[in-house]
Every structure is written in C-alpha cells, then in structure tokens.
Amino acid sequence: MTFSDAIRTCFSKFFTFSGRASRPEYWFFFLFIVIWNIIAGIIDWQFFTQVAVTETETSKSVTATSTGPVQSIVSLIVFFPHLAVAWRRMHDTGRSGLYALLPILLILGALGVLVFGIGLASQFHGGTLDILFTRATLLIVIPTLLILFVSPLLVLWWLTRPGEPGANQYGPNPYEVAP
Numbered sequence: 151m152t153f154s155d156a157i158r159t160c161f162s163k164f165f166t167f168s169g170r171a172s173r174p175e176y177w178f179f180f181l182f183i184v185i186w187n188i189i190a191g192i193i194d195w196q197f198f199t200q201v202a203v204t205e206t207e208t209s210k211s212v213t214a215t216s217t218g219p220v221q222s223i224v225s226l227i228v229f230f231p232h233l234a235v236a237w238r239r240m241h242d243t244g245r246s247g248l249y250a251l252l253p254i255l256l257i258l259g260a261l262g263v264l265v266f267g268i269g270l271a272s273q274f275h276g277g278t279l280d281i282l283f284t285r286a287t288l289l290i291v292i293p294t295l296l297i298l299f300v301s302p303l304l305v306l307w308w309l310t311r312p313g314e315p316g317a318n319q320y321g322p323n324p325y326e327v328a329p
Contacts, residue, residue, distance in 0.1 A: 151172060151174040151175050151178065152178075153178045153181070153182070155175075155178075156174060156175045156176075156177075156178030156179045156182070157178065157179060157182050159175055159179075160175065160179040160182075160231045160232075160234070160235045161231055163231070163234055163235070163238075164230055164231050164234065165230060165234060166234055166238070167234055167237045167238065167247055168238075168241075168320070168321070169238050169241065169320065169321045169324075170238055170239075170241045170242035170313060170318075170320055170321050170322070170323065170324050171235050171238035171239045171241070171242055171324060172239075172242065172313065172324040172325060173239070173242075173310070173312070173313070175235060175238075175239075175324065176235050176236065176238075176239040176309060179231070179232065179235050180232070182228075183228050183232060186224050186228070187221060187224055187225070190218075190220040190221040190223070190224040191218075191220075191221055193220045194216050194217075194218045194219065194220050194221050195216065197220075198216050198217055198218065198219060198220070199214050199215065199216040200214070200215050200216070201213070201214045202214075202215075233250065233251075236250040236309065237250050238320075239309055240308065240309070241318075241320035241321065242313035242314065242318075242320070242323075242324060243308055243309075243311045243312075243313055243314065244314045244318050244319075244320075245308060249305060249308060250305065252301050252304070252305055253298075253301045253302040253305055256297060256298055256301050257298060260294050260297075260298055263290075263294070313325075
C-alpha cells in the first residue's frame with residue numbers, strides 16, 4: 151500500500167470499524183496526520199498568533215498566544231478516520247479495537263477519580279486540600295500517573311506489531327485481500 155492509497159483508504163472507510171488494517175495503511179495515514187498538523191500549526195502561527203511584549207526596567211518578556219483554529223479543524227477532520235484505522239489495526243493484531251481507546255478511557259477515569267475523589271476527601275478534612283500531600287494520596291496518584299504514562303506506549307507498541315497471518319476473527323489478512 152502506498153502513501154496515497156493509505157490516505158484514500160482511510161478517508162473512504164471514515165466510520166468503518168470492522169475488518170483489518172495493515173501496518174502501512176495505519177502508519178502512512180499517521181504520517182499524513184502529522185504532516186498536516188505541522189502545516190496547520192505553521193498557518194496558525196503565521197495568521198492567528200498574537201504577540202505581546204511586556205517591558206519593565208529590568209526585563210523584557212514576549213508572550214505569543216494562538217487559538218489554533220486551523221489545527222483544530224484538521225484535528226476534527228481526521229479524528230474519526232484515525233480512530234477507525236487504529237481500531238482496524240488493533241483487529242489486525244488480534245486485539246479488540248477498544249484497546250485503541252485505552253489511553254483516552256484511562257485519562258477520563260483518572261480525571262473522574264481526581265475530581266470526585268479529591269473533592270470528597272477534602273470534605274472529610276474540613277474543606278482543605280491538605281489531603282493532596284498525604285502519603286495515602288501519593289500511593290494512589292503515583293501508580294495512576296504511571297499507568298497513564300505506560301498505556302499510550304503499550305498501544306503504540308501494539309500498533310507496531312505485525313498482523314496475525316491468515317484470517318482471524320476480525321476478517322481476512324489485509325495483505326491477502328485485493329483493495
């Protein structure tokens with residue numbers, strides 16, 4: 151599969167979460183996303199960045215801010231095709247496509263635990279957030295952060311693995327099927 155074939159395939163299978171995707175299909179589309187995000191970032195930087203210079207007697211600081219509308223549009227356009235091809239890529243390795251969502255689900259779960267857990271714990275401690283600095287909290291926070299760090303690496307590793315030879319429960323091998 152060539153670079154242009156991968157892009158065409160991923161956009162034609164915009165919401166196709168069944169079947170399998172080969173490594174070249176996934177990684178060429180991933181490269182396409184990276185290239186277009188860089189281009190969108192340059193466009194945002196050139197046309198949508200506001201620069202503020204603050205000068206005092208002893209120092210001078212420059213602050214640049216951008217709303218990033220072009221990058222946001224590019225991200226919205228490629229979100230579902232990227233999710234679909236990652237889902238199919240997981241199928242090619244013999245795993246459920248849900249594993250492609252693992253880091254996102256863990257981040258949402260961790261945020262829920264932090265927001266509700268810390269809020270609830272602070273109520274038991276008189277409304278203060280001193281609970282954040284206790285050993286018990288660190289026993290929860292450190293493993294959670296470790297899991298949040300490792301999960302994207304695990305998914306990345308799965309995405310780089312060769313597909314299962316022959317047909318599997320998700321469909322035929324993409325190398326053995328004509329496009």
